[in-house]
Amino acid sequence: MRPIAKPLAGLLRWLGSIALGLAGLILVTFLFAHFSPIDPVIRIVGDKATPETYDAAKAALGLDRPLILQFAHYAGGVLTGDFGTAWSTGQPVGVDLARAFPATVELATIAIIIGAAAGVGLGLIAGLWPGGWRDATVRVVSLLGYSVPIFWLGLLALLLFYARLHWFGGPGRQDVTYEMTTVPVTGFLLIDTLLAGDKDAFFDAISHICLPALVLAFYSTAGIARLTRAAILEELHKEYVTTARAKGASQARIVLRHILPNIRATLITVIALAYAVLLEGAVFTETVFAWPGIGRYLTISLFASDIPAILGGTLLIGACFITLNSVTDLLVGGLDPRLKR
Amino acid sequence: MNRSPSLIIGACIVGLAILIAVFAPLIAPYDPNLQAIADRLQPASALHWLGTDGFGRDLLSRLIYGARPTLEIISLVALLMAPLGIAIGIVAGYYGGFVDRLLMRFTDMTMSFPRLILSFAFVAVLGPGLLNVALALALTSWPPYARQARVETRAMRRSDYVASAEMLGIRGPRLLAGHVLPLVLPLALVRIALDLAGMVLIAAGLGFLGLGVLPPTAEWGKMVADGTPVIFDQWWVAASGGGAILVLSLGFNLMADGLRDILDPRHG
Amino acid sequence: MAEPLLAVDGLTVRFGGSSVVEDVSFSVGYERLAIVGESGSGKSLTARSILGLVPPPGQVSARRLSLAGRDLRSLTPSEWAGVRGAEIGLVLQDPRFALNPSHRVGRQVEEALVLHTGLSRLERRERALDMLAAVGLERPREVYNLFPGELSGGMGQRVMIAAMLVARPKLLIADEPTSALDEDLRRQILCLIAELAEKHRMGLILISHDLQQVADFADQVIVMYRGRIVDRRPARELAESDNPYTSMLWNCRPSAASYGTRLPVLNAAEREALDELGA
Numbered sequence: 001m002r003p004i005a006k007p008l009a010g011l012l013r014w015l016g017s018i019a020l021g022l023a024g025l026i027l028v029t030f031l032f033a034h035f036s037p038i039d040p041v042i043r044i045v046g047d048k049a050t051p052e053t054y055d056a057a058k059a060a061l062g063l064d065r066p067l068i069l070q071f072a073h074y075a076g077g078v079l080t081g082d083f084g085t086a087w088s089t090g091q092p093v094g095v096d097l098a099r100a101f102p103a104t105v106e107l108a109t110i111a112i113i114i115g116a117a118a119g120v121g122l123g124l125i126a127g128l129w130p131g132g133w134r135d136a137t138v139r140v141v142s143l144l145g146y147s148v149p150i151f152w153l154g155l156l157a158l159l160l161f162y163a164r165l166h167w168f169g170g171p172g173r174q175d176v177t178y179e180m181t182t183v184p185v186t187g188f189l190l191i192d193t194l195l196a197g198d199k200d201a202f203f204d205a206i207s208h209i210c211l212p213a214l215v216l217a218f219y220s221t222a223g224i225a226r227l228t229r230a231a232i233l234e235e236l237h238k239e240y241v242t243t244a245r246a247k248g249a250s251q252a253r254i255v256l257r258h259i260l261p262n263i264r265a266t267l268i269t270v271i272a273l274a275y276a277v278l279l280e281g282a283v284f285t286e287t288v289f290a291w292p293g294i295g296r297y298l299t300i301s302l303f304a305s306d307i308p309a310i311l312g313g314t315l316l317i318g319a320c321f322i323t324l325n326s327v328t329d330l331l332v333g334g335l336d337p338r339l340k341r
Numbered sequence: 342m343n344r345s346p347s348l349i350i351g352a353c354i355v356g357l358a359i360l361i362a363v364f365a366p367l368i369a370p371y372d373p374n375l376q377a378i379a380d381r382l383q384p385a386s387a388l389h390w391l392g393t394d395g396f397g398r399d400l401l402s403r404l405i406y407g408a409r410p411t412l413e414i415i416s417l418v419a420l421l422m423a424p425l426g427i428a429i430g431i432v433a434g435y436y437g438g439f440v441d442r443l444l445m446r447f448t449d450m451t452m453s454f455p456r457l458i459l460s461f462a463f464v465a466v467l468g469p470g471l472l473n474v475a476l477a478l479a480l481t482s483w484p485p486y487a488r489q490a491r492v493e494t495r496a497m498r499r500s501d502y503v504a505s506a507e508m509l510g511i512r513g514p515r516l517l518a519g520h521v522l523p524l525v526l527p528l529a530l531v532r533i534a535l536d537l538a539g540m541v542l543i544a545a546g547l548g549f550l551g552l553g554v555l556p557p558t559a560e561w562g563k564m565v566a567d568g569t570p571v572i573f574d575q576w577w578v579a580a581s582g583g584g585a586i587l588v589l590s591l592g593f594n595l596m597a598d599g600l601r602d603i604l605d606p607r608h609g
Numbered sequence: 610m611a612e613p614l615l616a617v618d619g620l621t622v623r624f625g626g627s628s629v630v631e632d633v634s635f636s637v638g639y640e641r642l643a644i645v646g647e648s649g650s651g652k653s654l655t656a657r658s659i660l661g662l663v664p665p666p667g668q669v670s671a672r673r674l675s676l677a678g679r680d681l682r683s684l685t686p687s688e689w690a691g692v693r694g695a696e697i698g699l700v701l702q703d704p705r706f707a708l709n710p711s712h713r714v715g716r717q718v719e720e721a722l723v724l725h726t727g728l729s730r731l732e733r734r735e736r737a738l739d740m741l742a743a744v745g746l747e748r749p750r751e752v753y754n755l756f757p758g759e760l761s762g763g764m765g766q767r768v769m770i771a772a773m774l775v776a777r778p779k780l781l782i783a784d785e786p787t788s789a790l791d792e793d794l795r796r797q798i799l800c801l802i803a804e805l806a807e808k809h810r811m812g813l814i815l816i817s818h819d820l821q822q823v824a825d826f827a828d829q830v831i832v833m834y835r836g837r838i839v840d841r842r843p844a845r846e847l848a849e850s851d852n853p854y855t856s857m858l859w860n861c862r863p864s865a866a867s868y869g870t871r872l873p874v875l876n877a878a879e880r881e882a883l884d885e886l887g888a
Binding site: 017020021024025028029032033035036037038143144146147148149150151152153155156158159163276277279280281283284287288298299301302303307310311314317318321322325326 | 446449450451453454455456457458459461462463465466467468538542545546549550551552562565568569572573576579580582583586587590591594595598
């Protein structure tokens with residue numbers, strides 16, 4: 001193949017797999033809605049309606065058309081940003097999601113920064129003193145963090161650090177007093193309060209984001225530490241490490257200068273995956289901390305049996321998940337010097 | 342160096358959980374659904390070792406019975422996802438060509454889906470309950486088994502071992518079942534152990550959101566949810582359920598670590 | 610008697626209950642010593658013990674292990690870091706694995722200088738380029754910027770030699786340095802190693818399973834079997850060795866002459882004698 005064609009083919013293949021994933025996601029959510037025991041027609045006309053009223057309402061909703069057409073209509077809507085109308089708020093689901101999304105992203109981003117730093121750090125510590133007590137401690141801590149149910153951890157954290165010790169702010173993103181005065185510009189409170197120059201609101205926002213972020217971070221630290229440690233230990237057995245040692249390199253130099261560049265791609269993949277998992281786990285943390293993001297939106301919609309809202313939120317998080325993983329694959333392919341030929 | 346302490350401890354924990362679930366009626370001091378409003382929200386005492394919940398139900402008994410739904414769900418998931426995944430993988434690996442490509446596209450696509458969120462949506466929209474939770478988890482978790490089975494099948498496909506069996510006239514499904522399957526199974530078992538730890542957490546999480554078994558059946562995730570409104574004062578209600586989830590998940594993770602240690606001791 | 614460069618007496622390496630290297634003693638001056646044996650004979654581990662690179666749970670013990678009079682048995686990790694690379698060098702078998710795939714050649718060749726000398730960046734680069742030229746690479750400046758993945762087997766091995774010699778160690782250990790290379794390259798690389806050892810006045814320990822190679826390039830030879838030394842003699846006497854194991858190894862050398870013939874093996878009595886030695 002000509003020089004330009006090969007990377008182009010790879011790019012097209014990559015786009016194709018994202019498209020396939022997103023298409024599958026849309027199909028799956030459509031099928032969920034179709035097979036749901038909750039009948040959207042009855043929801044409108046009530047269960048005492050006459051057959052004629054029922055049929056008329058069904059036709060109005062477009063549910064009498066062949067399945068393929070219904071799917072095409074649904075998919076077309078989703079791709080243009082129309083996720084339908086929420087049953088509980090009466091608003092377009094897209095609007096609800098747009099309002100809730102920044103809160104989730106803000107929380108997940110702060111959490112992953114803390115989590116990745118701590119996770120890689122712990123993994124490095126295990127690699128610098130393999131087989132010792134530090135290594136064992138890292139193993140135990142990550143094992144525990146990996147096994148703990150995140151909603152339970154959040155609850156206990158609230159109990160201890162908010163209710164008993166008063167170290168951090170409680171549920172919600174801000175104290176009620178600031179809620180009214182903060183002007184949403186980006187939707188990211190930490191940025192908006194700084195832009196408005198409102199120091200008190202800024203610190204209030206920090207004190208509220210700390211606890212949920214730390215809880216989420218703990219979970220990702222466990223996973224990232226575990227995988228970082230495994231990656232480093234795997235490399236330590238390799239011949240180039242022996243060569244470096246034979247030159248007189250210290251363990252620190254070996255882990256930091258020799259091994260780290262070689263596992264960069266792995267680490268990025270791990271961190272990206274952890275970020276995607278955080279977006280998913282938002283469902284639990286946001287519920288516990290009453291954080292007004294997509295996760296909370298999903299649970300509120302759940303309790304209201306609001307199917308368009310549930311599926312809209314699912315599509316959004318699902319799309320982020322798929323896109324994040326695909327982008328990571330692409331980046332990693334370009335970063336690895338061993339693949340440079 | 343064949344024993345792994347992780348594996349032993351993990352297996353003990355899991356074994357204990359299974360025993361507790363099976364013998365629940367014999368072990369539990371009280372009927373888990375017996376309400377006694379006068380005794381609600383009591384802390385741990387000689388009568389109620391873990392205290393009581395908002396309806397006066399004994400927490401220890403609920404904890405013991407709560408092992409059942411969790412173990413039932415994950416057993417069901419294992420029984421659904423492994424055969425499904427392995428079957429798809431074997432077919433893809435054996436027949437190759439177009440069938441292989443098609444099935445692998447399908448597998449890759451499913452693999453890219455967010456497991457937790459889709460399970461959530463599945464159960465949220467199609468109705469709660471044990472079967473739905475298990476189905477949701479199984480339908481989103483089978484791809485790695487398919488991939489693994491396919492790799493093994495393809496390797497076997499080219500081997501002399503299979504060629505000689507074919508020459509003897511053994512073909513198709515019989516070949517697959519008799520010769521390929523025994524190779525694929527052990528690896529799948531290891532993977533199941535790895536998966537179950539995560540399943541426990543997801544199933545409990547869905548229970549927390551009320552998407553698990555229907556009340557009043559005791560379920561650990563739901564117990565945490567029940568304890569949430571009173572978390573600040575009667576913290577033991579939520580703590581007990583979550584603690585059980587932690588211990589069981591830990592058990593599976595230890596088993597998985599132990600199995601990995603045995604298979605590749607360098608990673609110790 | 611002058612202090613030998615390397616003195617090894619009673620070297621034993623144990624893993625758990627069993628010894629993989631048992632009571633090995635030899636000394637090396639500014640000459641070429643070869644250690645030969647089959648796989649599993651313990652020759653590689655012997656070499657690693659000299660560098661303190663036997664990984665746990667292996668345990669190394671010796672009555673004596675000294676380099677130029679310095680006792681190597683009780684060195685701390687940081688003292689070892691000072692010895693390795695600067696006093697002793699190690700060339701490994703396969704440059705595809707032994708070189709770090711993420712570092713450029715120049716960086717890897719200079720590393721020993723970074724660790725053991727206070728040279729400036731420019732000075733290090735000069736030394737590295739000189740070394741790359743000295744190992745027979747035709748365009749050192751180009752190679753300097755390449756990644757190991759872009760090198761051929763022969764080039765990679767030359768780079769490795771350069772990297773290990775750049776800090777002018779006193780002793781060089783070459784562990785099967787040509788086993789991963791094509792036949793025609795092997796002589797070239799060995800000649801190179803031998804020349805450089807001569808030129809820089811280094812002791813050389815060559816580890817190999819190829820007796821022909823050893824006969825051609827070494828001064829002294831030690832034959833190991835199952836962790837013990839079973840024969841030691843000058844290289845030129847290898848062909849006429851009276852030791853049954855050695856002569857069997859010698860007669861098993863692959864060549865056009867032995868093509869199609871039955872290769873010699875030890876008879877029962879010889880094997881028993883050998884096993885007793887290794888018991």
